[in-house]
Amino acid sequence: MNRNTVDTQAVYAVSPDIISREIEGELIILPFQSGVGNIEDDMYTLNATGKTVWERLNGRDSLEEIIASVSREFDAPGQQIKNDIVSLIQTLLEKQMIIRTC
């Protein structure tokens, strides 16, 4: 399986090779796998749902558990939330901002 393929049974955690900072209520994430913190081009931001998912990437809860809890919290259609979260995790994996722990 490609390591960037999202597995809802997997457990993910925030990579040690990122910097995150809350600025005026906005969560900014800066990956630095290239060996430099490119503040100009490489900063990402999450919306409210994305931030909730990010905070739950604790290396203990499976993605399926996170999807379920976020769906309850945001009272949104389950499939839509799942699609959005899987897409988010896909991007985070591709940018190496998260790692799979098991």
Add this chain to the structure above:
Amino acid sequence: MLIKKSTRHMRGPALAALIRQVHQKSIPAVIRVRGGSMAPIIRPGDFVAITPATPPYRFGDIVAFLSPETRKLVIHRIIGRSRNRLIIKGDNVPDRQDVIHFSHIIGTVTGYGTTPAIARKTGPGWEKIPVAMFSRLKISHRVGFLFKNLLK
């Protein structure tokens, strides 16, 4: 989309804090220069790589500091020293210089260029001392283009 590229324009204390956070990982921070005070060697739109810096700071070094007056991040050149303070000046600013305490220094500029990749490779070299000397004489803004051409 739950995630997107940030378009936030970082500035001042928030930018300085983020650069310091990057430096805690022992890597350089790359930012884009918006002013022309170091032109033509560093032009508006150029990228600079800022690495963590500790004393001794050397004559001719280019440093990034948070101006205690304007609270803006400034990138200028060291043209002198007085005890634990540095005399700082923009190459393209003949009539103004600042005196700042070491503690205001965020880092040293170790690279600059038109792209982040170039900024990682091309840094101040032999020219920094003569440019600093011309800056003290308030004529670096007139001769800067010579250095820029020589550095190509």
